[in-house]
Amino acid sequence: LVFTEEDTYGLYSNLLFKYFLAEGVVCGHDLFVASAKEHPDNILKELPAPLLDDTYRNELGEEGTAVKSEDFQDSMKIAWRYQNLPKMEASPTSSTKFGHYYDISKRMSPELFQSIKRHSFYLHEESSLEPKMKACNMNSAYARLLQSIQRIIYQEGFDGSDPQKKQKTILRIGIQSLGSLLWGDDICSSDTPEDIHSLTKFLYVLRGLLRKSLSACIITVPAHLIQNKAIMERVTNLSDMVVGLESFIGSERETNPLYKDYHGLVHVHQIPRLNSLICDVSDTKDLAFRLKRKLFTIE
Amino acid sequence: QGKFTLLRDTRTDGSFLVHHFLSFYLRAGCKVCFVALLQSFSHYNIVAQKLGVSLTAAKERGQLVFLEGLKSCLDLVFGEEEEQPGQPSPLQFLSESTSDLKALFDFVRTSLTPNGSDSWKGPVLLVDDLSVLLSVGAAPVAVLDFIHYCRAAVCSQLKGNIVVLVHSNEDSEDEENELVVNSLCHHSDLILWVEGLATGFCKDVHGQIKIIKRVSLQLTAEPDLIQIYQYKIQDKNVTFFARGLSAAVL
Numbered sequence: 001l002v003f004t005e006e007d008t009y010g011l012y013s014n015l016l017f018k019y020f021l022a023e024g025v026v027c028g029h030d031l032f033v034a035s036a037k038e039h040p041d042n043i044l045k046e047l048p049a050p051l052l053d054d055t056y057r058n059e060l061g062e063e064g065t066a067v068k069s070e071d072f073q074d075s076m077k078i079a080w081r082y083q084n085l086p087k088m089e090a091s092p093t094s095s096t097k098f099g100h101y102y103d104i105s106k107r108m109s110p111e112l113f114q115s116i117k118r119h120s121f122y123l124h125e126e127s128s129l130e131p132k133m134k135a136c137n138m139n140s141a142y143a144r145l146l147q148s149i150q151r152i153i154y155q156e157g158f159d160g161s162d163p164q165k166k167q168k169t170i171l172r173i174g175i176q177s178l179g180s181l182l183w184g185d186d187i188c189s190s191d192t193p194e195d196i197h198s199l200t201k202f203l204y205v206l207r208g209l210l211r212k213s214l215s216a217c218i219i220t221v222p223a224h225l226i227q228n229k230a231i232m233e234r235v236t237n238l239s240d241m242v243v244g245l246e247s248f249i250g251s252e253r254e255t256n257p258l259y260k261d262y263h264g265l266v267h268v269h270q271i272p273r274l275n276s277l278i279c280d281v282s283d284t285k286d287l288a289f290r291l292k293r294k295l296f297t298i299e
Numbered sequence: 300q301g302k303f304t305l306l307r308d309t310r311t312d313g314s315f316l317v318h319h320f321l322s323f324y325l326r327a328g329c330k331v332c333f334v335a336l337l338q339s340f341s342h343y344n345i346v347a348q349k350l351g352v353s354l355t356a357a358k359e360r361g362q363l364v365f366l367e368g369l370k371s372c373l374d375l376v377f378g379e380e381e382e383q384p385g386q387p388s389p390l391q392f393l394s395e396s397t398s399d400l401k402a403l404f405d406f407v408r409t410s411l412t413p414n415g416s417d418s419w420k421g422p423v424l425l426v427d428d429l430s431v432l433l434s435v436g437a438a439p440v441a442v443l444d445f446i447h448y449c450r451a452a453v454c455s456q457l458k459g460n461i462v463v464l465v466h467s468n469e470d471s472e473d474e475e476n477e478l479v480v481n482s483l484c485h486h487s488d489l490i491l492w493v494e495g496l497a498t499g500f501c502k503d504v505h506g507q508i509k510i511i512k513r514v515s516l517q518l519t520a521e522p523d524l525i526q527i528y529q530y531k532i533q534d535k536n537v538t539f540f541a542r543g544l545s546a547a548v549l
Contacts, residue, residue: 200434208369230473234434
């Protein structure tokens with residue numbers, strides 16, 4: 001359960017959200033997109049186009065690029081044993097290709113979507129019938145969303161309950177701006193919200209659904225609007241991974257010469273520690289992001 | 300025997316202590332009731348195997364009673380009609396009907412009360428983690444009552460032990476959680492307080508552990524005994540060392 005604290009205007013977190021979904025399309029996963037703000041079909045129309053192998057190396061520009069050993073045309077005569085080793089990289093991180101790269105100045109073409117099963121939940125188009133599940137005093141929009149997710153997981157066989165439907169792919173769930181007023185929750189608009197437990201109850205049930213199925217979920221939340229910090233502490237404990245994006249727009253950091261090449265900071269508040277005593281902590285803790293014309297990079 | 304141990308973490312993840320106590324008590328031959336609220340059974344099973352214990356085998360021979368909170372919650376929320384009246388869900392408080400944790404307590408008591416054929420040494424209740432109960436709507440008083448009843452049943456009556464994990468942040472604004480944590484601290488026999496280093500993350504020292512033996516509870520006018528060590532977590536083990544003496548430094 002990946003939890004992203006949105007930057008002030010939601011610009012960059014939206015980008016991260018779309019990257020997550022785009023990666024799902026390229027990997028052939030099923031998608032479930034939920035929003036109370038934009039229609040999911042519109043969100044999907046704006047996914048970035050994936051960069052295929054040749055083009056991405058050009059896009060990375062003057063930074064050291066990795067030359068994959070298969071492309072190494074010249075053959076070595078004496079040191080032929082070394083021929084199959086990768087060349088030394090100037091920037092080692094660019095050679096460990098995990099996932100795909102995208103060009104955000106281009107839209108993903110509709111052909112790539114053809115074989116992908118897409119499910120959506122757009123709050124304002126959902127029927128307002130009371131959900132069949134026990135709502136547990138939860139905000140009804142959240143309850144309906146949970147019902148919808150559970151139904152898809154069950155019907156499409158992601159929970160392995162139906163031996164006939166052997167699911168070979170995973171379900172990528174993206175939920176946009178949870179907790180905002182559009183979801184009917186007042187934690188972002190009031191110092192003393194009526195119901196401080198709805199969001200955390202929702203997350204607990206969602207966590208249960210994710211644990212028992214082949215799915216992964218990213219949620220963005222306008223954390224900067226939540227006055228009651230206790231809620232954010234609880235949300236963090238209920239999530240596996242928590243990342244916060246802080247943009248420099250309108251802040252005093254915008255003019256700080258230290259940050260002149262960047263658009264904002266990335267705060268990794270929590271990383272998953274699953275099935276192991278140890279977790280995968282990286283050496284670098286101070287991360288910043290920058291949005292170029294074609295690439296969004298975190299350094 | 301009859302001891303209440305509080306595991307507390309600040310600025311870091313203290314779950315490695317939960318894994319330790321789980322495998323420790325199972326290896327010691329105790330009957331364990333594990334209320335696992337935040338992770339799946341397989342998560343604990345995989346780690347336990349690295350520590351040399353099979354949770355599946357322990358469950359099969361009746362030594363381990365495992366409550367998988369996430370699963371119980373799903374059964375309650377999406378389950379079919381009402382449970383039979385004699386078998387309410389341990390997480391009954393999640394539905395609108397009740398606000399106390401009596402069902403959870405009944406589950407614990409039933410799991411640990413020995414039946415005639417049991418030959419296990421001493422019952423143990425392990426909870427990971429108590430702070431979650433507050434997040435899903437239980438009132439602090441209900442949580443404290445639950446612990447109180449568990450102590451009476453498990454520690455006093457059955458002469459067993461209880462180990463509970465709670466989270467606490469510095470400058471936390473979660474007043475309910477702070478209330479529960481402070482109250483539990485006062486009544487604990489042993490507190491293991493795990494903290495991330497104040498200076499930030501370090502590869503060789505993952506944090507510091509403060510071991511507080513609540514000698515003061517024994518009313519002998521002696522102060523609590525406090526020991527502090529630093530630790531590093533590895534794949535199958537955790538190493539402890541005196542402050543400033545990590546292997547990387549020596």
